[in-house]
Amino acid sequence: MKNIKIVAIAVTISLMAFNCIDDNDNQLPYTPDFSGTYTQADQMGRPAVNTVFVSSGSKDMFNTTIPSAQNAAFQSMFQSNLTALSPAYANPGDENALGLDAAAFTGVLATDVLNVSLDGTTTFYDGTNVLTGRNLSDDVITVELLLIFGGEDFTENPTLTDDHVDANDKPFLTSFPYLAAPWM
Numbered sequence: 001m002k003n004i005k006i007v008a009i010a011v012t013i014s015l016m017a018f019n020c021i022d023d024n025d026n027q028l029p030y031t032p033d034f035s036g037t038y039t040q041a042d043q044m045g046r047p048a049v050n051t052v053f054v055s056s057g058s059k060d061m062f063n064t065t066i067p068s069a070q071n072a073a074f075q076s077m078f079q080s081n082l083t084a085l086s087p088a089y090a091n092p093g094d095e096n097a098l099g100l101d102a103a104a105f106t107g108v109l110a111t112d113v114l115n116v117s118l119d120g121t122t123t124f125y126d127g128t129n130v131l132t133g134r135n136l137s138d139d140v141i142t143v144e145l146l147l148i149f150g151g152e153d154f155t156e157n158p159t160l161t162d163d164h165v166d167a168n169d170k171p172f173l174t175s176f177p178y179l180a181a182p183w184m
Contacts (some may be wrong), residue, residue, distance in 0.1 A: 040064050045113040047140050052085070053078040053109060062112075071110045078106035086160075088151040093153075096147045097154050098130060105147065136172050136179065142164070 029131045044050055054062045055077060065073055079102050083089045089102040094107055108131070115131050116122060122133030125143040134140065141163045149160040170180035 035039045043097070043112060046109070046144075048144055049060075049109050049112050052063050053081045053106070055081065067111050070112060071107055073083045075103075075110040078102055084150065086099050086148050086157075088149050088156045095152050096151060097150060098147065099152075103138075139166070141164075 008063070018150065040063070045067070050059070051064060052073065058074070059078065062074060073140040082105070083102050088094060088096065093101065096102050098105070100108065114134060117129070117132035120132060122135060122139050123129050123147075124134045124138040126138075142161070142165075145161045145163060146154050149157040151157070154161060168180055170183070172178050172180055
C-alpha cells in the first residue's frame with residue numbers, strides 16, 4: 001500500500017509539472033486523492049517465475065499474497081513443480097550452480113521480489129553476483145533456465161538451458177529512459 005501511494009504521488013507530481021502554464025505558476029492544479037480501497041491484482045518481481053511455478057488454479061491467490069507471506073504459502077508448490085519439471089533435481093541432494101537444492105532454490109523463488117543491491121553490482125547474474133537486481137541487458141530467462149535445468153555446473157540438460165535470444169532487437173539508449181525506442 002505504501003509503494004502504491006509513493007508511485008501515485010510521483011505520477012501526480014510529474015503530471016502536474018507538465019501542466020503548469022509558465023515558470024511563475026507555483027500553484028499545483030490539484031492534490032492527489034488517496035481515498036478509496038486499493039487492491040493488488042498482479043505482481044511479477046522475477047520474470048517467468050509466477051508463470052512457471054504457480055499452478056493455474058493458484059494464480060490469483062499468488063498475485064494477491066504479499067511477498068512476505070509467499071514463501072510459507074507457495075514454496076511447497078514451487079518445489080513440487082520444479083522437481084516435476086526439471087531432471088536436474090531428480091535425485092535427493094541435487095543442487096544448482098548456486099549450491100541450492102530444490103527446497104532452498106524454491107524458497108528463494110517463492111518470494112517473488114526483485115532484489116536490488118544498494119552498494120554493489122546490480123545484475124540478475126554475471127557469473128559472480130546473483131539476484132542483486134537487474135540490468136536491461138541481463139539475459140534473465142537464460143539465467144533462470146540455467147538455474148532450473150543446468151545442474152551444479154550448468155552442463156546438465158544443455159538443450160533446456162538457453163532461450164537463444166542473445167540480444168535485444170534494438171540497442172538500448174545511453175540516457176534515461178534507456179529502453180530502446182519502439183518499432184514503428
